[in-house]
Amino acid sequence: MSTIREISEETGISPYTLRYYEREGILPYVKRDSSGNRLYDEESKEWLNFILALRTTGMPLSEIKHYVDLYQEGESTLKLRRQLMLKHKAKVEKDLSETIKHLEQINYKLALYDMQEKGLTNMLP
Numbered sequence: 254m255s256t257i258r259e260i261s262e263e264t265g266i267s268p269y270t271l272r273y274y275e276r277e278g279i280l281p282y283v284k285r286d287s288s289g290n291r292l293y294d295e296e297s298k299e300w301l302n303f304i305l306a307l308r309t310t311g312m313p314l315s316e317i318k319h320y321v322d323l324y325q326e327g328e329s330t331l332k333l334r335r336q337l338m339l340k341h342k343a344k345v346e347k348d349l350s351e352t353i354k355h356l357e358q359i360n361y362k363l364a365l366y367d368m369q370e371k372g373l374t375n376m377l378p
Contacts, residue, residue, distance in 0.1 A: 254284070254292040254293065254294055255292070255293045255298070256290065256291070256292065256293075257271055257272070257290070257291045257293070259293075260293045260298070260301065264301065264305065266301075266305075271291075271301075272291075274301075274304065275291070277314070277318060278318055278321060278322070279304060279314060279317050279318050279321060280297065280300055280301060280304060281297075281300060281321055281324075281325065282296050282297050282300060283297050284297070304317055307320075307341065310341070310344075310345045310348070311344065311345070311348065312341050316337065316341070319337070320334060320337055320338075323337070
């Protein structure tokens, strides 16, 4: 079990944001001790890592909340959850493809600089 401070230090997410995620139903299954302090077990850590993956790849909190709600409804929502993940996967793949394209342009420019430094080509934009 980890405290909110430990989880905050481990993930870089502020305690305020962790409390917000829990309050809004985005981060389910956070336990409490007898004094009401939040305790994060392996299940809540896995949820948090999943939420971070979705947030980092651009999924809005409202869609994450929708996913969590569907999950809590049970197996009858499996197809809907799968569709939600497939839609997000397609968006992430598109974003990744665009990022790779931009990286290739940067690498091309760096190769030109390398050639210019060696006096092999004229200055290009």
